[in-house]
Structures are given as C-alpha cells and as structure tokens.
Amino acid sequence: MNSHVNEMRARDGTVGKALDVLDTVAGYGRPVRFGELLEGSPHPKATLYRLLQTLTNQGMLAYDESSHTYSLGLRLVRLAHVAWQHSSLAPVARPFLDALSARVGETIHLAQLDEGQVLYVDKRNAQRPVEMFSAAGKVGPGYCTGVGKAMIAHLAPAERARAIAQQSFYRHTAHTLTDPERFAAELDRIVAEGVAFDREEHEPGIICIAAPIVAPDGRVLGALSITTSLQNRTLEDLTGLRPDLIDTAKRIAEAAASWQFPG
Amino acid sequence: MNSHVNEMRARDGTVGKALDVLDTVAGYGRPVRFGELLEGSPHPKATLYRLLQTLTNQGMLAYDESSHTYSLGLRLVRLAHVAWQHSSLAPVARPFLDALSARVGETIHLAQLDEGQVLYVDKRNAQRPVEMFSAAGKVGPGYCTGVGKAMIAHLAPAERARAIAQQSFYRHTAHTLTDPERFAAELDRIVAEGVAFDREEHEPGIICIAAPIVAPDGRVLGALSITTSLQNRTLEDLTGLRPDLIDTAKRIAEAAASWQFPG
DNA sequence: TGGGCGGTTCCGAATAATGAAACTAGTTTC
DNA sequence: GAAACTAGTTTCATTATTCGGAACCGCCCA
Numbered sequence: 001m002n003s004h005v006n007e008m009r010a011r012d013g014t015v016g017k018a019l020d021v022l023d024t025v026a027g028y029g030r031p032v033r034f035g036e037l038l039e040g041s042p043h044p045k046a047t048l049y050r051l052l053q054t055l056t057n058q059g060m061l062a063y064d065e066s067s068h069t070y071s072l073g074l075r076l077v078r079l080a081h082v083a084w085q086h087s088s089l090a091p092v093a094r095p096f097l098d099a100l101s102a103r104v105g106e107t108i109h110l111a112q113l114d115e116g117q118v119l120y121v122d123k124r125n126a127q128r129p130v131e132m133f134s135a136a137g138k139v140g141p142g143y144c145t146g147v148g149k150a151m152i153a154h155l156a157p158a159e160r161a162r163a164i165a166q167q168s169f170y171r172h173t174a175h176t177l178t179d180p181e182r183f184a185a186e187l188d189r190i191v192a193e194g195v196a197f198d199r200e201e202h203e204p205g206i207i208c209i210a211a212p213i214v215a216p217d218g219r220v221l222g223a224l225s226i227t228t229s230l231q232n233r234t235l236e237d238l239t240g241l242r243p244d245l246i247d248t249a250k251r252i253a254e255a256a257a258s259w260q261f262p263g
Numbered sequence: 264m265n266s267h268v269n270e271m272r273a274r275d276g277t278v279g280k281a282l283d284v285l286d287t288v289a290g291y292g293r294p295v296r297f298g299e300l301l302e303g304s305p306h307p308k309a310t311l312y313r314l315l316q317t318l319t320n321q322g323m324l325a326y327d328e329s330s331h332t333y334s335l336g337l338r339l340v341r342l343a344h345v346a347w348q349h350s351s352l353a354p355v356a357r358p359f360l361d362a363l364s365a366r367v368g369e370t371i372h373l374a375q376l377d378e379g380q381v382l383y384v385d386k387r388n389a390q391r392p393v394e395m396f397s398a399a400g401k402v403g404p405g406y407c408t409g410v411g412k413a414m415i416a417h418l419a420p421a422e423r424a425r426a427i428a429q430q431s432f433y434r435h436t437a438h439t440l441t442d443p444e445r446f447a448a449e450l451d452r453i454v455a456e457g458v459a460f461d462r463e464e465h466e467p468g469i470i471c472i473a474a475p476i477v478a479p480d481g482r483v484l485g486a487l488s489i490t491t492s493l494q495n496r497t498l499e500d501l502t503g504l505r506p507d508l509i510d511t512a513k514r515i516a517e518a519a520a521s522w523q524f525p526g
Numbered sequence: 527t528g529g530g531c532g533g534t535t536c537c538g539a540a541t542a543a544t545g546a547a548a549c550t551a552g553t554t555t556c
Numbered sequence: 557g558a559a560a561c562t563a564g565t566t567t568c569a570t571t572a573t574t575c576g577g578a579a580c581c582g583c584c585c586a
Contacts, residue, residue: 137344
C-alpha cells in the first residue's frame with residue numbers, strides 16, 4: 001500500500017535504515033515477528049536483528065517476550081505529543097475548528113501534506129465526542145480527498161509535479177480520478193475556484209468541500225474540510241458553506257503567521 | 264527537567280545518538296536553533312550537523328528555512344498513530360473509560376509506565392469534550408501521581424527498585440513525598456489497599472484515586488485514575504468510587520489479555 | 527572593508543556496521 | 557525418543573561509515 005515511501009526515504013546511513021524498519025513495522029499495523037520482517041527486508045538476518053535490538057532498546061519498538069513480536073513503542077507517543085503541538089497547525093487552529101464545528105454541525109478535518117499524502121492532524125465530529133488518535137496521525141491519499149487536492153493544487157509548480165508523481169491513483173470508487181492529466185486539470189480548476197470538492201472519489205456516498213490554508217508567503221500550511229454524506233446533504237449544501245470555510249481557513253493562516261515568528 | 268533520560272539511553276551507536284537528538288529537540292518544546300543545540304550537546308559541530316541533516320531528511324525533524332530552527336517532524340505523528348493503536352492500552356480500554364466516565368462524571372486518566380515516568384495514553388474530561396494530544400502522549404512524574412504510584416507499587420521488586428531510582432523527587436507541593444524510604448512504605452501500603460491516592464502531592468487542591476491494571480501473569484499494564492479537586496469532592500467521596508474503579512481496571516486487564524494473544 | 531558569528535564542507539583517522547557462518551533453543555517429524 | 561528442522565541469536569574478520577578538527581563560506585553589523 002504505502003511501501004513505496006520506504007524505498008524513497010532510505011539511504012541515510014544507519015539511521016535511515018533504522019527508521020525504515022520503524023515504518024515497516026508500522027505498516028503491518030499489528031505486532032510482527034522477526035521472520036516476517038526478514039522476508040521483504042533488504043538486510044541480512046544479523047543486520048536486521050541488530051537494528052531491531054537497537055530500536056527496542058531505545059523504546060521506539062516494544063518487544064513482547066511471550067509472542068516474540070515487535071510493535072511500535074511508547075517513546076513514539078511521547079515524541080509525537082510534542083511534534084503535534086509545535087509542528088502542526090492543530091494547536092493554532094483549535095478555536096477556529098471549534099467555532100466552525102458549532103456553526104455547521106458536520107464532520108471537520110484539519111490536514112497537512114506529508115510526502116504527497118494527507119496527514120490528518122485534527123478533527124471535529126458531529127455525533128460522537130471525538131475519536132482521539134484515530135483522527136490525528138491518520139494518513140490518507142492525496143489525489144482523492146478534498147484536503148489533499150486543495151493542498152496539492154496550491155503548491156508551487158515543481159512541488160506540485162513532485163506531489164502528483166507520488167500519487168498511486170488507485171481507483172477507490174467509480175468517481176476516483178485516476179489519470180494524472182485529468183487530475184492536473186482538476187487542480188487548476190481548484191485554484192480558480194478556491195475550494196476543492198470530493199465528489200465520492202474516496203468513499204461512495206461521502207462528499208466534502210475543502211479549502212487550503214496558505215501562508216502570506218504562499219506556502220501551503222494545510223487544509224480544512226467539511227465532510228458529509230449524500231444521505232444528509234448535497235453538493236449544493238456544501239457549496240453554501242464555502243464562504244464560512246474560506247473565511248475560517250484565512251483566519252487560521254493569519255493566526256499561524258503571527259504565531260510562527262514571535263516564537 | 265528530564266535530561267537524565269537522555270544520558271541513560273544513548274550508547275546504541277549512531278541510531279542512539281540520533282534518537283537522543285530527537286529527545287533533546289522535544290525537550291525544548293519549541294523550535295530550536297542549531298547553536299542552541301550545539302551547546303549542551305556532547306557532539307562536535309560537524310557530527311551534530313550531520314545528525315540533524317539526516318533526521319530532517321527523514322522527516323523526523325522539520326527545518327524552518329526562515330527562522331533557521333528545527334522542530335519535531337510530522338513523520339512522528341504518523342508513526343505515533345500506529346504506536347498508540349497497538350502498543351497502548353487505549354484502544355482496548357476505550358469502552359470501559361467511556362462507561363466509567365458516564366457513571367462518575369469526573370476526569371479520568373489512563374496511563375502507562377515508560378522509563379519510570381507516567382505516560383498518559385487516554386483521558387476523559389468532565390466538562391469540555393476531549394483535549395486531543397494534550398492528553399495522549401503527555402508525561403508526568405511517577406512518584407507524585409496516583410497512576411504513577413499505583414503502577415510502581417505493583418512492579419516486581421527489581422523493577423520497583425529501578426523505578427524508584429529513576430524518580431527526581433522534586434517537591435511540587437507541601438504534600439509531595441520526597442524521601443525514597445517513605446515513598447517505598449507508601450508503595451507497600453498501596454499494594455495492601457489495592458488503590459493509590461494522590462493527596463495534593465502534585466498540584467495543590469487536586470486529588471485522585473488510582474488503580475493498577477495488572478495482567479493475569481502479574482505484569483503491570485497501566486493504571487486508571489479518577490481525578491477531582493477539593494472544591495468539588497473529598498477524599499472520602501473518591502474512596503466511595505473505589506469498587507467501581509477496581510472493577511473497571513480488572514475488566515480492562517481481562518480485555519487486554521484476550522486481545523494480546525489472539526493477535 | 528573587515529571582523530565576528532552561525533552555519534557548512536573536507537578528509538584522514540577511528541569506529542561502528544556488515545554479513546557469512548556457526549551456534550542454540552525450541553518444535554515438528556519419523 | 558532421536559533426528560531433522562525451524563526460528564532466533566552470537567561471533568568475528570572485513571569493510572564501509574561515522575567522526576571531528578580544521579578550514580571554509582556568507583551574512584550581518586560596525
């Protein structure tokens with residue numbers, strides 16, 4: 001699914017390899033045995049073994065004696081807490097999300113771009129209170145989500161090309177855009193309109209409207225979306241929310257700008 | 264504050280050093296410049312420089328061109344999402360926390376032990392919906408919190424000794440236990456009683472009752488606490504919640520056990 | 527124009543990573 | 557119950573990488 005990320009990132013010496021292993025373990029999404037990791041690993045047994053030892057010793061992985069399996073360690077959770085607080089828009093955007101959520105009553109996502117993929121960093125849910133990490137830290141595709149398209153559309157040309165090259169263009173639904181050419185055209189349309197729509201491109205029956213969060217200097221900081229299902233609302237309903245969405249995105253960008261520099 | 268953790272963990276070759284740098288950056292809690300990191304770093308300029316390059320290139324750090332500062336990167340948030348899901352009690356405990364929260368209406372914490380410190384992995388708040396990462400990933404002291412004492416008390420002797428040695432015993436309030444001897448006695452009392460109390464030992468006016476979550480094989484998985492302020496409730500009130508708390512902790516332990524092995 | 531400071535690059539020496547192979551422990555097969 | 561097998565761990569001579577002192581760059585300020 002996202003193993004190509006591994007291939008891309010390696011070649012930073014030992015540290016790169018170690019972090020690569022971390023990604024691989026994460027990719028399984030469950031405790032994994034030494035043998036499983038070995039096949040599919042570019043490293044010989046002893047090397048992989050030492051990497052796992054080191055990472056475990058460092059608390060980045062957790063080894064379960066009884067089941068002989070490795071999982072990601074708690075040290076990551078600890079680090080991520082700090083990372084989320086100062087490398088993400090979420091702390092700045094929080095009050096704006098709260099307000100927007102109260103006004104529109106639909107699911108709201110705040111996302112950032114990471115290696116061409118969408119990384120959700122905060123969320124407001126209409127019904128249930130809030131799902132914790134299930135939102136923050138989750139990744140999604142860039143080419144078939146509202147937030148992904150909104151962000152990629154507003155990148156500088158070179159970055160945009162790179163981001164397009166990083167997409168898998170897997171067909172999730174009948175509406176998914178799977179052709180890079182047509183995708184690029186869609187991006188131009190998005191820049192012209194200022195917002196991106198997800199027209200059931202990722203999940204059937206799910207639609208959204210998304211706006212980019214762009215810094216004064218033009219850098220894309222993230223994106224904001226309002227998601228709903230066709231059972232509740234129509235695309236026209238979402239279009240009606242456009243002014244509020246764009247306004248909120250702009251306010252977040254301003255807040256981020258004045259937060260960035262005084263630090 | 265927690266720099267001793269750094270000292271302890273290094274000496275795992277290059278990877279150890281790199282992760283150490285990550286901790287250091289996290290310790291600042293804000294974007295930090297190269298020079299700041301250099302003083303206080305055991306590495307010469309060139310070495311530190313290369314470590315930062317590697318980590319940045321790997322997405323573990325983010326470098327801001329304009330302010331020349333490093334912060335923790337988004338890749339950590341991504342990894343932590345997975346780590347939280349399968350290396351923490353939180354997913355298993357979630358329904359039990361929801362139920363307990365609904366019954367008692369006070370703030371609830373779920374924590375695990377990491378290097379002698381308390382790592383909060385989930386939270387239910389009485390008033391406001393839920394504060395996201397502000398709970399999950401946050402660390403606290405082991406010797407003056409309910410959850411910390413409950414967990415350390417139920418460790419095997421050798422581990423308990425190690426955990427005690429890892430405490431700073433900084434005096435937060437007039438009630439903080441700062442003597443290792445008396446702390447050990449408190450731990451024995453906690454084992455006998457089955458629950459730990461925080462009697463304003465961390466923050467004035469804040470009290471809590473905590474129970475450990477212990478696996479069938481005796482391993483301490485985590486702890487659960489109900490926190491309140493002396494303005495609202497008394498220690499006696501909390502004692503009344505003891506049966507419910509202990510019962511919930513036991514149920515979580517059972518759920519974790521039956522989740523651990525089928526994996 | 528020139529000094530100072532933060533950041534970057536070089537390169538021989540020192541060190542740590544490598545990986546084939548041997549070993550051990552637990553498990554299945556006959 | 558022994559032998560073959562499987563999965564995981566350790567060893568060690570070789571090799572490649574990291575190390576770090578020193579030189580270099582370039583920007584800001586005087």
